[in-house]
Amino acid sequence: MSIQIVVPVYNAFEVTAQALQALKKHNLQDDVLILDDASSDPRMTALYLDLPESWQLRVNPQNLGFVKTANIGLKHNPGHSLLLNSDTIVSVGWLDRFKDALLAVDAVGTATPWSNNAEICSLPETLKVNPMPEDIDLLAAELVDCHQPVYPQLPTAVGFAMLISKQAKAQVGYFDEPTFGHGYGEENDYSLRVTSAGLKNILVDHAYVAHVGNQSFQALNLKPNEQxxxxxxxxxxxxxxxxxxxxxxxxxxxxxxxIIAKISGF
Structure with missing residues (x-):
């Protein structure tokens, strides 16, 4: 089973460097697509000089915003895509856990892992920004060892690390660009459309991806608001x-x- 990892990037040099380092560590041979949305920071170019041969890089000729850039990535192939923010740090075996979920659960539309900073998918405390784990790989390994996944359904995916299945693309399509512009709200809308189509939004409850939060696309001052x-x-x-x-x-x-009772990292 193949899942393409799609990473939209806009500036945020330091956290993007961390994200790419973790991806190189754990996903060196996997299908990774980096989409730079016309970053204005000249340092970004250096990050792309030594990308693995199996990875792909596309640079937008002009800034399109997160939603349009994400859709370009999602449309790059008709199969499963995992939209990964550039302010995340992936862990050992994380992508395999998503493959487990796709094999175990019928009619998956979206899937989200646990994280320190992921709203309803935050761990150990929900709806809070928890501290970054000291050893992300150790925590992830312990999670797999001690927890049998049940893949509970969610009302909405959380966009920091969001799998969008092949079936969802075929039945639901892509993010609503005209309505959600540069971002925020697009994953919630998409998740509700997934549910309306008879598909599921699930938690991959034996996978963990750390999330710094509010770094990528930060220079555009994008944040949730009343609009x-x-x-x-x-x-x-x-x-x-x-x-x-x-x-x-x-x-x-x-x-x-x-999970908290069984894992030393918490």
Whole structure:
């Protein structure tokens, strides 16, 4: 099974360098597509000089914004794609865990791993920015060893590390560029469209990807605001109720507590 890793990049030199170093460590022979959205930082060019031969690099001739750049990557092949922010640090075996999920669960539309900083998929504390683990690979290895995945369903994927399946592309299409512009809200909209199409948004609950957060595309001052929510609610009026119900019921709590009890990193 093949999953193409798609990494949109815009400046954020330091964290992007960390992200690429981790990818080289764990995914040297995998299918990786780097999409630079016309970065203005001249240092970025140096990061691409020694990319592995199996990886691909595309540089936009002009800045298009995150959503359009992400869609270019997702459309690059009709198969499974994993959209990975450039302010993440992947861990040992992370991509194989997504492959496990695709084999174990029918009708996957999107899939998201645990992270220190991933809203409803944050670990150990949900809806918080947790400290970066001291040893990400050790934590990831312990997670696989001690936890049997159940792949719980989510109301929405979290875009920092978001698998979009071949089936989702065929049935749902891609991010809504006209509505969500440069970004924020596009993954929530997409996830709800996935659900409407009869597909699932799942948590890959034996995978872990660290997330610095709010670094990539930061120079454009992009952040969630009232307009973001207005655009989302115009398309999905029940979105806030759906999320609030999930937060109140917290169906991931028993899984989090079980993992925390077993892993030394927490």
């Amino acid at each position: 973001t929510m207005h655009r989302l609610l115009n398309k999905h009026p029940d979105y806030l109720t759906l999320i609030q119900n999930f937060i109140e019921k917290d169906p991931l709590c028993p899984i989090r507590e079980s």
